[in-house]
Amino acid sequence: MSTVESYDPEPSDRRDPLIAGLGALATGAPAGLLDRVAARWVRVDAAIGDVYVAMTDQGVAYLRAEQDEDEFAASFRSRFARPLLPGGSPPPALVRALRTGRAEGLHLDLRGLRPFEAAVLRAAATIPRGEIRPYAWIAERIGRPKAVRAVGTALGRNPVPLLIPCHRVTRSDGLIGQYVFGMPAKERLLRMEHVNLDEVGTLAAKNVYFVGSDTTGVVCYPSCRDARRITPAHWHGFRTLGQAERAGYRPCRHCRPGGAAP
DNA sequence: CCTAAGGCTTAGG
């Protein structure tokens, strides 16, 4: 910190770096220091209703749909050791992200996450709007194929839901799965993003979890944008990825069923 | 530091 470096200690301070450091803190704080320490909260109208959002100087750090600012502050403090101050009006980029569901380019402050959690969220962030992937897909992608349940736990702790679209992660058996804001909200969000949940359900009822085209020999998750273009005459459903592969299909490079590496 | 319990799951019986 420039304050500490530029501080000219009194002779008596010279031997003790701690005293010198404390002294530096006592001299004038530079403008902006407060915002490097404190977070600011704002309220934004999101697709699921009003949410509270905390931002640091690095970006958006926390988003929750609490009842009021006190409740939000309490949940923020139970997780972050940093003061929370009122932040005025929300940045346009944030408002846009929460209204459109497109968070590209928005800065997030994800410091403090465990490496596993960070990996899970990074994978979740790659799921395009309008598509869904299973929890097991994330587990595969991050190289922990059996940590499926831990993936759910990590997503449940997503500090910035909506911005990192954990609602696009659903169960392998075709059910929606749990969600921080509740299952109904998850379903509403997905329908809003034009995920055809009715089709997903219909297929699941028939034990179809993968679909392929016999012209391209490519197999996809049903919600994959490429799967939605398969001509009915060439459409084939599969229960497992293995069955599709045995039939000569290879995983789609876009939705990467099974979590295949790039 | 260690153990236990529990969570936005899933495969297998």
Next chain:
DNA sequence: CCCTAAGCCTTAG
């Protein structure tokens, strides 16, 4: 089809 327990990261104790 329902039920169980494996499996694994976190956190509470």
